[in-house]
Amino acid sequence: MTAPSVPDKISPFHSLKVLWVKHWTDQLFSFACERPDDFRFRSGEFVMIGLPGENGEKPILRAYSIASPHWAEELEFLSIAVPDGPLTSRLVKIEAGDQVLMGKKPTGTLVLDALTGGERLWLIGTGTGLAPWLSVARDPDTYARFGQVIVCHTVRNVADLAYRDFFTSGIHDDPLVGDEAKAQLTYYPTVTREKFETPGRITDRIRSGDLFADLQLPIGFSPNADRVMLCGSMAMIKETGELLESYGLKEGSNAEPGDYVLERAFVG
Known part of the structure; x- marks a missing residue:
C-alpha cells in the first residue's frame, strides 16, 4: 500500500x-x-x-x-x-x-531546555507516552545534566511494555550513552490489569510511597533535587501534575524553565 x-x-x-x-x-x-x-x-x-x-x-x-x-x-x-x-x-x-x-516543524515542551537543573530526572509516561523518553534517554546531555534518570512506564497489560528489553539492557549497548545509562538510568514499569511485580497506576504508587520505597529513595518529590517530564493519558498528567505541585514543584516551559513539564499538545 x-x-x-x-x-x-x-x-x-x-x-x-x-x-x-x-x-x-x-x-x-x-x-x-x-x-x-x-x-x-x-x-x-x-x-x-x-x-x-x-x-x-x-x-x-x-x-x-x-x-x-x-x-x-x-x-x-x-x-x-x-x-x-x-x-x-x-x-x-x-x-x-x-x-x-x-x-516540517518539530516543537514541544518535553525538552531539557524547559527544565531547571536538578539531581534526578523522572520521565513518567503511560502507553505511547513512552515515546519521548526513548529520545531523551538516548541524549548524552541528559546524563550530563542529571545524575540519575528514572523512566516510569505504566500500561494495562504486560505485552504493552514496549521497549522493556531496551530499557532493561539494550540501551547499555548504545554507542553514545551506553556506559552512562548503565550507571545512571533506572527503568520502572507498572501494569494495571495483570499480575506484575509493580502493579497499579503510577499515581497510586506515588501516593502510597511504594515508588520511592522500591527505588530506595526518600518519600516524595523534592523541588531542589527532582525534575519531572509527563506524557500520556490526560488523567495521569492532570493527577501527577497536582501531586508534583503539592510537593512544591512548579511547571516549566520553553520560555520559562521550571521543575516539571508536560506536553499540552496531547492534552484535550
Missing part, C-alpha cells in the same frame, strides 16, 4: 520512506522513516505524522513524539491503532517501503 509521494517543494510536509515496522501487539507498533537532511529537532519534541487523504481528501495528520534522539539518522515513532481511527487504522498497516507524511 505505497502512498503517492508529495513533492516537498510545494507541500508543507516531507514525504518519507518507511524503513521498518515492528508490531508489539495487535494495536501497538513502532516504525521508522528516513530522516530528511535538513530536519533538525531537540530530543523530546513532537511532529505531525500522517498519510495522504483517500479519494482526493486532505491528508490526515496527528501529533507524534519523535522516539529517536536528535542525533539519530532515522526517525522513529511509537503508535497505537485506534479501531476506526481515521489515521491509525490505516497507519497500522504500513510496511517498509511505504510513504508517510511528516510536518
